[in-house]
Amino acid sequence: MQDKFINLFTDFGFKKLFGEEPNKDLLISFLNTLLPEKHRIQDLQFTKNEYQGANALDRKAIFDLSCTSSTGERFIVELQKAKQNYFKDRSLYYATFPIQEQAQRGDWDYKLTAVYTVGILDFVFDEDRREDDHEVVHFIQLKNQSGHVFYDKLTFIYLTLPHFQKTRGELRTLQDKWFYIFRHLHELQEIPPELQEAIFLKLFAVANIAQFSPIERQVYEDSLKYYRDLKNVTDTARDEGWQEGKAEGKAEGMAEKAKEVACHLLRLGIISEAEIASMTGLAIDTIQQLRLQIAADTPDALGE
Known part of the structure; x- marks a missing residue:
């Protein structure tokens, strides 16, 4: 509904x-x-x-x-x-x-x-x-x-x-x-x-x-999509526990989950590489490598 x-x-x-x-x-x-x-x-x-x-x-x-x-x-x-x-x-x-x-x-x-x-x-x-x-x-x-x-x-x-x-x-x-x-x-x-x-x-x-005008409705739909996208990736990160696991030394599996979240954020194109690094705990170099990999697989998936 x-x-x-x-x-x-x-x-x-x-x-x-x-x-x-x-x-x-x-x-x-x-x-x-x-x-x-x-x-x-x-x-x-x-x-x-x-x-x-x-x-x-x-x-x-x-x-x-x-x-x-x-x-x-x-x-x-x-x-x-x-x-x-x-x-x-x-x-x-x-x-x-x-x-x-x-x-x-x-x-x-x-x-x-x-x-x-x-x-x-x-x-x-x-x-x-x-x-x-x-x-x-x-x-x-x-x-x-x-x-x-x-x-x-x-x-x-x-x-x-x-x-x-x-x-x-x-x-x-x-x-x-x-x-x-x-x-x-x-x-x-x-x-x-x-x-x-x-x-x-x-x-x-x-x-x-x-009661919204067509313009208001479009602006609202855009902001709702952003909210759902951001909430989805942050909830996934929390539920999987990769942040907590990273701190406890469970590096390998948690790092993979962090990379999945980072890739999703890169595809969304909503925040910078530095901000993705801050949210996931990954190094900037790793974020940049992921961006190159995604671009190579799907050239149109990432914006400038």
Whole structure:
């Protein structure tokens, strides 16, 4: 059955629902389920988010919005559908930009407004992959050796959505309902009774693919294909365990699986050789050899 509503883990879907001015009430509703009461948002405005350092994989695997509330708090909202090396380092790096932007020339007392990074993840961190850890919301702040908050104006909120397993009948809070929307919107064919609030009725209206123009529909289909291709190769890598096996010294079989994934990514032509090397753990020379082999077998399979 063809999808009726968009997939929120596509570039088009995420930005359609949360990145357009007429729909910012959707973003406000979602963020307010995560924020402490003192920083709940009444209104917001979108700000620039094209920071130096973004590479091709960032732009294709991570979709982000930057906004400022009416009381000055800064928010970076990121949706990431595939794991990357040093993801936490990357989040910390980008969180420094809205901090620096608050600097004022001349006399300035260094007083800052709060900065939040909200990461919506379609995967689970390896270090969180424990049988006893099923947390969806991870709330992180800088603390001292006694566990007391040292600085409360820099906060990272990560949502590991694969851990959210509630059924419609188990939805109790607005936050539950938003998490359910992220995971299941594209699977629904009608609006469930549990999601009949005004904010969700608007969301379903905006997300209805039948209402898109032909151009919007094509853009969405392209972003959906990319999402499925990238998710397929990363899920295959994870399920086969080649990354973990590589670290444990099970080199031969795992290296072959890494090469299979690398070949698939090369044929897709969606990221660079360096980024494929980063994702698979293979050397650049190996990636280049694989590209030559594929080109020799199927000359038209690879782009420039």
